[in-house]
Amino acid sequence: MTRTNISSGSSFEKPIGFSRAVRIGNTIAVAGTAPIGPDGKTAHPGDAYLQTKRCFEIIKIAIEKAGGKLEDVIRTRVMLTDISKWKDAAKAHGEFFSEIRPACTFVGVKRLIESDWLVEIEVDCILED
Secondary structure, three states: OOEEEEOOOOOOHHHHOOOOEEEEOOEEEEEEEOOEOOOOOEOOOOOHHHHHHHHHHHHHHHHHHOOOOHHHEEEEEEEEOOHHHHHHHHHHHHHHHOOOOOEEEEEEOOOOOOOOOOEEEEEEEEOOO
C-alpha cells in the first residue's frame, strides 16, 4: 500500500520527525494537534474552547489533504491540561462531530509541550471503500 505523509508546516515536524497526518490505504492517522495559529504562536491563550476549535480546524485541513473528510473520523482523543475544562472542549468537539459521533476520549494530562497549550488532539479515520 502507498504511504502519504501530510505536513501542516509546523516547525515541530522536522526536528521531531513526524507528519501531521499519515494515510495508508483507507486509514488516516492524525498526530497530536496543538492550537497553533497561522503565525506559529499559540492561538487563543487561556481559552480551552477556542483552542479546541483551532485544533479541529487544523485536523480538518490535514484530513482533507489526505483525501478524507470529517465524516471519516472514527476516534478522537482530547488531552487537556485542566480536565475541569472538559465541557469547553466538548462544546467545540460537538460543533464538529455532533452528527458524526466518533468514539471519543477526554484525558487529563499534566502538561503539553508548550505551557500555554491547554489542549492537544489526535484523530483516526477510516475512509469508505
